[in-house]
Amino acid sequence: MSALLDLALLFARLVDPERAHGMALKALACLPARPPTADDARLGVTAFGLRFPNPVGIAAGFDKEAEVPDALLALGFGFSEVGTITPRPQPGNARPRNFRLTEDRAVINRYGFNSGGHGPALARLKARAGRPGIVGVNVGANKDSIDRAGDYVAGIRAFAGVASYFTANVSSPNTPGLRDLQEEKALDDLLARVIEARDATAPGIPLLLKIAPDLALPHLDAVVLVARRRRVDGMIVSNTTLARPASLRSVHRGETGGLSGRPLFPLSTRMLAETYLRVERQFPLVGVGGIDSPQTALAKITAGASLIQLYSGLVYEGMGLVSRIKAGLLARLSDGTPLDALVGSEAARLVASPFPTA
Numbered sequence: 001m002s003a004l005l006d007l008a009l010l011f012a013r014l015v016d017p018e019r020a021h022g023m024a025l026k027a028l029a030c031l032p033a034r035p036p037t038a039d040d041a042r043l044g045v046t047a048f049g050l051r052f053p054n055p056v057g058i059a060a061g062f063d064k065e066a067e068v069p070d071a072l073l074a075l076g077f078g079f080s081e082v083g084t085i086t087p088r089p090q091p092g093n094a095r096p097r098n099f100r101l102t103e104d105r106a107v108i109n110r111y112g113f114n115s116g117g118h119g120p121a122l123a124r125l126k127a128r129a130g131r132p133g134i135v136g137v138n139v140g141a142n143k144d145s146i147d148r149a150g151d152y153v154a155g156i157r158a159f160a161g162v163a164s165y166f167t168a169n170v171s172s173p174n175t176p177g178l179r180d181l182q183e184e185k186a187l188d189d190l191l192a193r194v195i196e197a198r199d200a201t202a203p204g205i206p207l208l209l210k211i212a213p214d215l216a217l218p219h220l221d222a223v224v225l226v227a228r229r230r231r232v233d234g235m236i237v238s239n240t241t242l243a244r245p246a247s248l249r250s251v252h253r254g255e256t257g258g259l260s261g262r263p264l265f266p267l268s269t270r271m272l273a274e275t276y277l278r279v280e281r282q283f284p285l286v287g288v289g290g291i292d293s294p295q296t297a298l299a300k301i302t303a304g305a306s307l308i309q310l311y312s313g314l315v316y317e318g319m320g321l322v323s324r325i326k327a328g329l330l331a332r333l334s335d336g337t338p339l340d341a342l343v344g345s346e347a348a349r350l351v352a353s354p355f356p357t358a
Helices: 002-012 017-029 069-074 118-127 148-158 178-182 184-201 217-229 262-279 294-303 312-317 320-335 347-352
Strands: 045-047 050-052 056-058 079-085 098-101 106-109 135-139 165-169 207-211 234-237 258-261 285-288 307-310
Touching: 017 069, 017 098, 056 320, 069 079, 079 118, 079 165, 106 262, 106 312, 118 135, 118 148, 135 148, 148 165, 148 178, 148 184, 165 184, 178 184, 184 207, 184 217, 207 217, 217 262, 234 262, 258 262, 258 312, 262 285, 262 294, 262 347, 285 294, 294 307, 294 320, 294 347, 307 312, 307 320, 312 320
Parallel strands: 056 079, 056 307, 079 135, 135 165, 165 207, 207 234, 234 285, 285 307
Antiparallel strands: 045 050, 098 106, 106 258
């Protein structure tokens, strides 16, 4: 099935990226319903109280409206994260807002939390009640909200009965001022309110915090301090970057928005390792940014990720990337090393190396 989707991907590259994304969602929605594929037990991961059949997830942004989580799980993902979903519908930024940087194996997007609001996504997730598979819900704030922390609280309350876990996304670069929520005082207030809402409406459901890769290290110190103090269940490292590496060649390299894909890999992986050492195994991390091969997936794990997520890599490598990564991980585990033993094994070495330059 993934081979057929990959053929469709070749065609989709001939059209506008946002239209191609819509075509991919329609194709996935047309697939016959199937249960998630069985995985080799060696790929299983236990993190924040959940048992994942394998560590490879689909990142938020692909299935914004919770239209195809079960189709993605059936294609071999170990978990799916839907969203980002805002309380009220909003169109996001003007088009065009998604650009392929083909020569760089990268993407720049400035969607700006385009969302149908809580209602439609909640109805879809309620309709899949009882089906197997881990589906996280990524929540955010409306652009014109006067109480952005309140919007996150509303998201927790709305999806309390249907989310396997929650992600508070405070790191998108495409909503003005949103990243200010990563400042220590604002973040502490947000997490206090969100965790209070979680404990009241969805006790035991994990809460993850998604951060930007562009934090200065003293800022990262403060973010991790707050996350540990407030006892979040995990962190996702990282969102897209505002940096533009000098190596970029595409004509679209000057577009505004968040850069993802291969050029993000060095920075996001370094920030993952920095976060891992600061967290001191108090909670697990999810590694995102530039994964497009079994080698880059393994590098995220050895940098500190218990779980990983893909998105932009699929644009260039196709859905077959999921099975290739899992096969690559199994090859690495063939000597009997458990997957958990690899987590963070290279973090100290990475942190001691020169910091990636833009």
